[in-house]
Amino acid sequence: MEDWNRVSTLDEIPPLGARIVHTAQGNVGLFRTAEGEVFALHDKCPHQGGPLSQGLVAGKRVTCPLHGWNIGLEDGQALAPDKGCAGKVACKVEEGQVYLKL
């Protein structure tokens, strides 16, 4: 059964930054854009499993630290010309609290 779990406050994620959440389904990366939106992806690059949470966030994408693939934060899809999906995790922010559906 999936529930909304509170995992962080918005303040704990730096703008254009990311945090790792340890979950029963493996690590999840929480990404915050400059505009304050938060997205969650499984913390594994579709290329060679690099930890996306350690990448550089720009616009609505993150660049994997291992080989520079760009992954869209909204859907977890690799940006052209690369192909693959990191898998997205439902995420919401309410009153400064960040929730994941796990």
Next chain:
Amino acid sequence: MKKMKLIMVGNGMAGVRTLEELLKLEPDLYDVTVFGAEPYPNYNRIMLSPVLSGEQEIKDIILNDTDWYVQHGITLHLNKRVVKIDRHNRVVHAEDGATAEYDRLLLATGSTPVILPIPGKDLQGVVGYRDIHDTNAMIEAAQKYRKAVVIGGGLLGLEAANGLAARGMDVTVVHLMPWLMERQLDRESAAMLQASLEAKGLKFLLGKQTQELLGNADGRVSAIRFKDGEERPADLVVMAVGIRANTVLAESAGIHCSRGIVVNDTMQTYDPKIYAVGECVSHRGMAYGLVAPLFEQGKVCANHLARMGIARYQGSVTSTKLKVTGIDLFSAGDFTGNDETEDIVLHDAAGGIYKKLVLQDDKLVGAVMYGDTRDGSWYFQMIRDGKSVAEIRDHLLFGQSYLGNAGHQGQSRAAAMTDEMEVCGCNGVCKGTVVKAIKEQGLFTLEDVRKHTKASASCGSCTGLVEQILASTLGGAYAPQAGVKKTMCGCTDLTHEEVRKAIREEKLLSITETMRFLNWSTSNGCASCRPALNYYLICAWPHQAADDPQSRFINERAHANIQKDGTFSVVPRMHGGITTPAQLRRIADVADKYRIPTVKVTGGQRLDLLGVRKQDLPAVWADLAMPSGFAYGKSIRTVKTCVGSEWCRFGVQNSTQLGIDIELAFDRMWAPHKVKIAVSGCPRNCAEAAIKDVGVIGVDSGWEIYVGGNGGIKTEVAQFLVKVKAEEEVMEHAGAFLQLYREEARYLDRTVHYIERVGLDFIKQRVVKDAANRKALYQRLRFALDGAKDPWALENINPREFAVLTS
């Protein structure tokens, strides 16, 4: 807001590329309508030659199929010729009476083949060579007839002749001038070209002027007659004497034309609502027919259509390659020369190799090559850079590999490689993959190939080879690295130098401010420009500019090296490679306590703890009680030393102590890329100073300083900078050199790349000869480093970076 209406007249490569660039910048600004006179969507006109010779089919050369137009909401009218522009009411009229209104009009009407005004030009079997229709007519003729005459011995004419010969026709090329391709080749190289085409079965009539074409009873061409009275039978005549900008429509609308639609540097015509790109354009009196300059124009035009208004087209230097299988020729710039130029020539008639370089004031201004063109793009780059070649002049003709700095570049000829052979070792890309991507995805530039195949996208040492593959696949269409300036990344049209200048002169202190001031096209940059900007800011304004951790690569944010499994490696500083039993005990204890799986001795004379979990890093550092070794940064890494005069029976100087002093003095110094230093105590050079960014070698009478060495992908031997007596002088010279590199090199350029760009003379002038400048540079470095903090010290750690959240 109601969208503006953009109409494009002409549906060729330059125009559609402009739309593609526009969609990247402003996908929603316009309702776009395209009128094309041909029945096909945008296709790769350059590839008509392989279609003619039967190596490819028309469907292979379509670049944007009709779906592409649909997907981007573009209304496409095929087979619809626009005949009138009503500029007053901003309406275009098509042949069939259809009309459309515009807010902006883009003319991309291309060019038409020049048809000689001679009797018989309208006979059946007389064609130009410009589009699919002409190509089909030639292919049909080749099935039914035998004798072909191609008028025009230029690029297009020879490609047409070669294609018709490949389809079994008996082809004669007629040329007015005394030698072939006179605009691209000199007499010597043209003679060699002619000989190899003759060996393929083509016939040539040079210096011949055509007087008329004779027809038979059915109204089909049957022969060609020359001024001198000679006649030759012909069932097909291809006129390939040149192309002419198609300005009929523009002229009828009263838009200023002069051998092309005249545009300014923003690709705007004399009517500010009307832009023009491509072969129909005349820019600063030049009309271009090669794809690379046209794409450059498209990019500039899109920038202005998108209302960004910052790009300028300033003309292009072009180069030529003939797309005939088995023929290797290249020319660029002014290869004929004049009274003020000098030639360097290599002519091996039997070996089929000819090379001529034209120099003016020690700068390369032109090149022609036949038989061996592997250095074409290298010469072309030098022509565009306009840099002095005085230093390498005596080996210039032998090419880049002869200079010893080529690495993998240009060692094998692209054409001779099989499809399975590897091009890019870094990314494991073989030739077949690159060729397939170029053909199938319609790639034209080095950047395109890098993006799609990753070939040459990492270390770049195979760039020359990839360019050769591009050139041999695209032929005449390819001009290496279009455009004269290298922009920082896709987020801006500015170069590294322009950005740094703005940061200095406008005193920009943060990335946000810089991006706003310089009109960045993305809201917060990308993984390429952000780290570069962050470095440029802290380099220009030490202690003032804000260092943005989120714009640093993870290694510099976590102060450790990320590994393939997401763990990190930790390398504490051991100044000059000297350690103590106490340090070694602590390292051993830390390795035990945190169950660190691997401890390795590095090439930089220190110990690397591999496999540390990120959340353990702060505790590991605290237990080590040693400073960060910066083994992860674009920064000073380590100073390698030998034992020197303290112990070694050959040592003449105390290299260990000097190494320790240098490492302490320059510790925590950020740089455009990593910086490695070594100090050897005698010329035996056990510290391998010759392959370091700064190498110091002790001799009896003092110290020799070498710069720009590199032990990486391409081994580069450091070059001698200066010899000094005292240790303080070593410090000042090395520091001044490093500061110059910090201030002027592009981000991610190692010292060797920087020196290659500016020349060692420039470095010597600024660091050795100009003592005041040296002291000023050194002072600026000392100021930047003053008070730099150890990132591993507890008080400097940002705990949030290392803490893990749980659900």
